[in-house]
Amino acid sequence: MVASLVEDSLAVAVIDALTSQIWVVDGNGVIVAVNQSWKQFAADNSGGERDHVGADYLGVCARAAGMGSEGASDFGRGLREVLAGARERFQYEYPCHSPTEQRWFLAHASPLRRRASIPERFGAVVAHIDITDRKLAELDLARLAATDPLTGVPNRRFFEDYAGRELSRLARFGGRSSLLMIDIDRFKDVNDSFGHAAGDEALRRVAALGRSFFRASDLFARIGGEEFVCLLAGTDAWGALIAAEAFRDAIEQLRIEIGKHTIHVTVSIGATSLAPADASMEAAAARADAALYQAKAAGRNCVKSDAADDGVGRI
Numbered sequence: 519m520v521a522s523l524v525e526d527s528l529a530v531a532v533i534d535a536l537t538s539q540i541w542v543v544d545g546n547g548v549i550v551a552v553n554q555s556w557k558q559f560a561a562d563n564s565g566g567e568r569d570h571v572g573a574d575y576l577g578v579c580a581r582a583a584g585m586g587s588e589g590a591s592d593f594g595r596g597l598r599e600v601l602a603g604a605r606e607r608f609q610y611e612y613p614c615h616s617p618t619e620q621r622w623f624l625a626h627a628s629p630l631r632r633r634a635s636i637p638e639r640f641g642a643v644v645a646h647i648d649i650t651d652r653k654l655a656e657l658d659l660a661r662l663a664a665t666d667p668l669t670g671v672p673n674r675r676f677f678e679d680y681a682g683r684e685l686s687r688l689a690r691f692g693g694r695s696s697l698l699m700i701d702i703d704r705f706k707d708v709n710d711s712f713g714h715a716a717g718d719e720a721l722r723r724v725a726a727l728g729r730s731f732f733r734a735s736d737l738f739a740r741i742g743g744e745e746f747v748c749l750l751a752g753t754d755a756w757g758a759l760i761a762a763e764a765f766r767d768a769i770e771q772l773r774i775e776i777g778k779h780t781i782h783v784t785v786s787i788g789a790t791s792l793a794p795a796d797a798s799m800e801a802a803a804a805r806a807d808a809a810l811y812q813a814k815a816a817g818r819n820c821v822k823s824d825a826a827d828d829g830v831g832r833i
Contacts, residue, residue, distance in 0.1 A: 533551075533553040534553050534554045534555075536553060536555060536645075537555055538555060538645045538646060538647045538648075539552075539553070539555045539556040539559045539645070539646040540552065540553040540555065540556060540643065540644065540645045540646075541553070541556055541570070541575075541643075541644050542630060542641060542642070542643055542644070543575050543576075543597070543601075543641055543642050543644060544640065544641045545601055545639070545640055545641055546574075546576070547574060547575050547576030547577070547597065547598070547601065548572065548573070548574050548575065549570050549571050549572065549573050549575050550571065550572075550641070551571065552570065552571060556570075556646075559646075575594075575597070575644075576594055576597065576598060578590070578594075579591060579593060579594025579595075579597070580594055582594075589610065589612040589613075592610060593608075593610045593612070593625055593627075596608030596609075596610060596627060597627045597642060597644065600627045600628065600629055600639075600642050601629075601639065601641070601642055603629075603639055606628070606629065607626065607627060607628045607629075608626070608627045609624060609625060609626040609627070610624070610625050611623070611624050611625075611649065611653075612625065619650075620650065620654070621648065621650045622648075622649050622650050622652075622653040623646045623647060623648055623649060623650075624646070624647045624649045625644060625645070625646050625647075626644070626645045626646075626647065627642050627643070627644045627645075628642060628643055629641075629642055629643075630642050630643055663675065664676035664679075666725075666739070666740040668718060668721060668722065668740075669721055669722050669724075669725030669726075669740050670722075670725065670726075670729075671725045671728065671729055671738055671739055671740050671746075672737065672738070672739040672740075673739060673740060673741070674739065674740075674741040674742060676739060677737060677739040677741060677747055677749070678799065680737050680749065681697075681737075681749055681799040682799060684749060684751065684792070685792065685796055685798070685799055685802075688792060688793065688794045688796070689794045692794055693752060693794075694752070694753065694754045694755075694791055694792065694793065695749060695750060695751050695752060695753060695791070695792045696749075696750040696753045696754065696755060696757065696758030696789060696790065696791045696792060697747065697748070697749055697750070697758075697789070697790050697791075697792060697802050697803065697806045698747065698748040698749075698750065698758060698761070698762050698765075698787055698788070698789050698806065699745070699747055699787065699788040699789075699803070699806040699807055699809070699810045700728075700745065700746040700747065700748065700765075700785050700786075700787050700810075701744060701745050701746075701785060701786050701787075701810055701814070702720070702721075702724060702744040702745075702783055702784075702785055703783065703784045703785060703786055703814075703818040703819060704818070705717065705720070705743070705744035705783075708720055708781060708783065712776055712779060712781060715776075716774075716776040716779070716781060719774060719776060720774050720781060720783055721740070721744065723772060723774050724746065724769060724772070724783065724785070725738075725740060725746070727765075727768060727769065727772060728746060728748065728765070731764075731765055731768055732748055732750070732761070732765070733750075733751075735751045735752070736748055736749060736750050736751060736753075737749040737751075747803075747806075748761075748765075754791060755789070755790075755791045755823060755825045758789045758790075758791065758823070759789055759821060759823055762787045762789050762821040763821050765785075765787070766784070766785055766787055766819065766820070766821055769783060769784060769785045770782075770784050770819065784818060784819035785819070786810055786813035786814050786818045786819065786820060786821075786822075787810065787813060787820075787821040787822070788805075788806045788807060788808065788809030788810030788811070788812065788813055788821075788822055788823075788824070789806060789809055789821060789822070789823040789824070789825075790802055790805040790806040790809060790823065790824045790825075791825065805824045806824070808824060809822040809823055809824045810822070
């Protein structure tokens with residue numbers, strides 16, 4: 519009896535010393551114990567002293583609904599498998615944002631046994647570890663990998679990933695979206711006349727205008743050199759031409775001040791529509807590129823579309 523009390527006291531002291539939020543559930547998934555870190559977390563986030571001892575954790579997971587509920591359901595299934603002996607351990611990353619900050623946690627469940635040598639399980643230990651710093655670092659790295667460092671807009675890699683998902687969506691649900699290929703006219707002349715610093719500033723200004731000009735649902739990206747692209751979600755060929763012409767005009771009105779000089783740039787734009795039948799973004803990009811070359815051949819500072827027989831016409 520004394521040895522059992524000593525063991526229980528030692529176990530409580532150990533879990534209370536841990537900074538992770540820990541609770542223990544019985545074989546039915548009911549919370550039977552929590553550590554001090556969990557009590558503090560519950561008090562800070564619920565405004566009270568409730569520690570959830572006696573709560574049916576598996577039931578809470580099963581009844582979860584609304585945004586983010588899939589995480590609770592997935593972890594509940596994993597914990598149930600641990601309790602049933604179907605797996606030795608289970609872990610799951612999930613967001614747990616507060617009104618004032620972004621937070622992520624790693625939940626880990628492992629079986630609870632009286633002795634390591636006894637296979638019988640009578641519950642599980644669940645630990646929730648704050649991994650916010652790691653996740654924020656990962657998000658920063660992902661953002662940097664997907665962002666053009668000069669202009670701050672998405673880069674080719676991000677565009678290709680996004681465009682691939684958009685084509686998959688169109689193939690599954692139908693609908694229309696459009697693609698614009700945008701090229702700054704005679705950009706080499708800007709670099710030769712005013713220097714590469716001026717050229718870089720021109721790229722930044724065009725990118726900034728594109729980012730603010732198009733809708734939040736559209737994707738404006740730099741794919742290399744002086745070439746940009748815009749994927750217009752839910753936009754047909756006629757809508758794409760209207761948007762392209764408005765952007766072309768906005769660029770023509772742009773004034774870029776470099777020291778004592780004022781630089782004027784124009785853009786040529788090629789437009790095409792995406793359709794569920796498109797097998798790849800490369801095919802759509804080739805059509806937009808062909809229309810862009812037509813715009814260049816027509817004297818630059820204009821918009822051309824590959825739509826010849828759909829009543830849209832060409833600008």
